[in-house]
């Protein structure tokens with residue numbers, strides 16, 4: 001075996017230049033080295049299929065258990081592999097075959113017209129002063145260019161100018177007879193431009209999520225939103241959830257720099273795109289507000305995330321931060337201010353603070369809750385004067401990872417399911433189905449529960465169960481990886497296989513939904529209130545806005561409140577970031593609130609385990625309970641009842 005092998009990737013753009021790696025490297029390592037985009041949603045642990053490749057030539061290591069579990073025997077035989085599990089044994093050529101189409105990926109931007117939102121004071125802190133300054137005349141005058149400029153500005157403006165600005169001063173002052181626009185942020189001079197540029201005063205708000213990034217370009221004078229941009233977080237190839245991302249960069253400065261480089265170049269690209277869309281020069285962006293969970297926040301700043309991933313999960317800093325765009329660096333006016341909202345504690349980060357601002361939950365007389373459903377869910381509950389918060393690690397299942405035919409909410413994803421005699425699915429983009437996204441999985445499980453295809457423990461009925469109509473019976477089979485239920489037959493799918501929900505998928509959903517549900521229940525219990533005392537439950541975040549409320553209540557992702565009390569809030573983190581961009585009052589309010597919110601650490605509460613285990617169940621009855629209920633009173637204990645088909649599940653359900 002050669003000590004190194006040349007790996008070539010064949011991509012849609014052609015053959016990538018070969019890279020040489022040793023046998024200890026995986027094809028995923030090789031792809032990264034070659035600059036070939038490859039997602040690694042589970043962080044290279046063989047638990048998703050986002051790094052799927054087809055090996056076209058060359059010797060590779062034998063398939064692992066994960067290869068077989070994730071891809072099935074047929075694909076493995078055809079030399080499909082998980083790149084993260086495969087080591088080259090000779091020179092190889094491979095082609096990335098991600099099991100998804102990212103085109104049309106649904107990214108939810110803020111839907112609220114912030115400028116028009118009542119009660120928002122437009123006080124971004126950025127002011128443009130148009131002045132005509134004198135040039136110093138007469139050698140006997142003890143003055144300077146800077147002093148002449150400052151003499152035209154309010155006395156509160158600070159005398160200190162950055163070296164970069166100082167260097168601009170002499171020529172700027174003399175170019176247009178002293179006509180200048182001096183831009184300040186909270187009385188600090190951030191730019192000096194020749195002529196009158198008062199009409200050009202912009203800012204950008206960014207919500208950096210684990211999965212996606214949303215950016216909004218806004219006019220700071222009018223509060224108008226002038227361009228929206230967004231896409232997947234380019235760090236996704238280093239892990240789909242927070243813990244995978246942290247594990248990647250833990251105790252490794254080079255990897256931390258890699259993650260940081262990805263997000264900074266992504267954000268700079270979004271700034272360029274937004275400016276191009278709106279016909280605005282990036283130099284006229286003077287303030288940028290960034291929100292994100294604790295991990296995203298730290299990586300953005302290049303702060304070590306190692307300890308964020310270890311108990312007691314303490315962030316390096318919680319305070320609101322302000323740096324210059326040059327320091328970060330971001331493409332804007334060089335002295336533009338980059339402001340990060342504060343962190344509450346642990347994983348309850350700046351994005352949650354932005355949700356608190358956007359929902360104004362802190363003003364409510366009634367008890368309200370906000371729930372940000374994502375790979376890491378956050379829950380805030382309370383009312384004016386007292387708010388509690390917790391974070392609930394749901395994992396990436398709701399994003400479609402670790403689900404056999406899972407995918408993100410993109411073209412071809414099943415997003416809604418109806419079961420009325422037979423199954424009907426709604427597909428994003430009305431395209432042939434190629435997989436199922438998180439909202440589709442929630443809907444599918446709720447409808448399967450209604451139709452009796454699964455019980456409250458999440459157990460699938462056995463094939464040909466007489467309790468089901470023939471059309472549904474036909475859809476249950478014992479597949480390679482256990483029992484499964486077909487949603488879309490191969491003939492109607494955009495894949496060469498059926499699109500189904502497996503027993504393992506249902507388990508993954510149960511774990512994810514129980515994390516969120518338990519967070520809500522835990523805060524409710526800490527507050528000592530009943531469900532019916534929650535006046536409103538507000539769903540925030542990209543994912544929360546696509547789920548069916550009925551189905552979410554049905555499967556106990558959300559507590560059983562009257563559905564009119566559960567509301568969609570759009571991407572509240574992005575909206576909160578926009579509010580802090582347009583209003584220093586809001587940005588400072590975030591700091592005050594972050595100091596007063598009480599963080600509830602779920603894992604540290606002794607009752608959490610029991611709540612979580614109970615939260616795994618769906619509502620409704622188990623097949624075992626049905627069997628007991630249907631058993632005629634005359635039958636002796638132990639004799640098979642009329643719902644005998646349920647009996648195999650009695651032992652399985654324990």
Ligand code: FES
Nearest residue numbers: 040044046048084
């Ligand atoms: S299976 Fe390879 S990254 Fe998830």
